[in-house]
Amino acid sequence: MGAQWELFERFAFVQENVEPELLLLDVRARPELQELWAALQARSLLVTAALDASGADVAQQLRAGDLSPARFREQWEGLGFTEATGRASTAADDWLEGLLRISRITTGQDRPPFGQVNMASRAQRISDFLSTTSPGLRDTVYDLGCGNGKFAITVAASSSARVKGVEYGQTYVESARRNSERFALPNLEFIHADVRDVDLSDGTAFYLYFPFWGEVAHAVARMLGDVARARDITVYASGPRHDYGEHFLEQVTQGALYLAPQRHAFADVMVLRSAAFA
Structure with a gap:
């Protein structure tokens, strides 16, 4: 789930800083770039769906009492607190966020x-x-x-x-x-x-x-x-x-x-x- 969140945030950053209509105008002579943008959007949807499914599974375990407080704590603490190269984040933070x-x-x-x-x-x-x-x-x-x-x-x-x-x-x-x-x-x-x-x-x-x-x-x-x-x-x-x-x-x-x-x-x-x- 942490890796999915990292991708989700990367996609969100790109999408928040791009105007699709203006982008298509800029690359109208480069159809391969239009295909690349469409592929990126499709990939973003897949990552979002995977993140939703992973989060829903953990949420269901917590609601049902199948994931005890001790086990939940072990799950995120066990991922570690070492910052990723080039990113001010850790595996535990990515999972929780x-x-x-x-x-x-x-x-x-x-x-x-x-x-x-x-x-x-x-x-x-x-x-x-x-x-x-x-x-x-x-x-x-x-x-x-x-x-x-x-x-x-x-x-x-x-x-x-x-x-x-x-x-x-x-x-x-x-x-x-x-x-x-x-x-x-x-x-x-x-x-x-x-x-x-x-x-x-x-x-x-x-x-x-x-x-x-x-x-x-x-x-x-x-x-x-x-x-x-x-x-x-x-x-x-x-x-x-x-x-x-x-x-x-x-x-x-x-x-x-x-x-x-x-x-x-x-x-x-x-x-x-x-x-x-x-």
């Missing part, structure tokens, strides 16, 4: 002033979050600024934890819900709201892939600090220290959270836990 039909980067017009362009989380980062937090039946995982839902859907399918994706952008939420409907995961929901208006008190693990900055990041860090004082939580925050990470570090200074040692492979990730329960 092909299954979910989620592109790496998407833009939207309904972002708040302190929101970011949606960047789908890398598979290796999702794997690290799962290893770091080990979410189970008693856990509720929040993906704050969930975008199109790659992280939230993957974690919900890879664990028994309750997963809640929170997103301000309506188009992103609609896309995430459409992407997840095929899998009918009972432990997954998407919340369309400003994160500052959401009750996070039931959360045990929080994931943030630099979804916002400035005053929104400051407010969310304070909210998580309040939750950390009441219960044992883990915050997995990825992003720059300036105007983002500094707000979480402020909660460390205030005694709500403590910062785990930095890891070389994830130098931009801060793993923070409740200081009161250390």
